[in-house]
Amino acid sequence: MIHPMLTTQQILKGCKKCGKTLKGRSDKKFCDDYCRSSFNNELKSVSNNLVRNINNALARNRRILENLLPRDGQKAKVNREKLIQQGFQFRYFTHTSTNRKGNPCYYCYEYGYLPLENNWLLLLKREEEE
Numbered sequence: 001m002i003h004p005m006l007t008t009q010q011i012l013k014g015c016k017k018c019g020k021t022l023k024g025r026s027d028k029k030f031c032d033d034y035c036r037s038s039f040n041n042e043l044k045s046v047s048n049n050l051v052r053n054i055n056n057a058l059a060r061n062r063r064i065l066e067n068l069l070p071r072d073g074q075k076a077k078v079n080r081e082k083l084i085q086q087g088f089q090f091r092y093f094t095h096t097s098t099n100r101k102g103n104p105c106y107y108c109y110e111y112g113y114l115p116l117e118n119n120w121l122l123l124l125k126r127e128e129e130e
Contacts, residue, residue, distance in 0.1 A: 057092040065111035080119040
């Protein structure tokens with residue numbers, strides 16, 4: 001028997017996560033907080049994975065540049081192929097700047113590179129700004 005206070009729409013409406021029949025407010029979408037949180041986390045997981053993957057690529061690029069630069073902070077000249085062999089992904093960088101000659105420098109946080117001729121790169125470290 002249908003409860004006299006419930007409309008047909010309320011009886012047929014189910015939780016967006018688990019499908020359990022909803023009781024209560026007519027605009028209710030989830031049966032409980034767990035289902036609501038779980039549903040929204042699944043929606044966001046695709047974009048969170050994208051952001052996580054990009055952050056991981058940026059961190060890897062930074063680590064590669066840091067390891068190839070001498071410890072004394074001097075600049076170093078490296079062939080592009082060496083970075084690629086270590087897993088460097090050139091499409092990911094945090095920012096760019098332009099040197100005095102107007103050439104672009106690409107950075108992964110404080111470590112960067114300036115493309116030179118014949119697939120060579122000048123690796124550099126930007127000094128911390130206070």
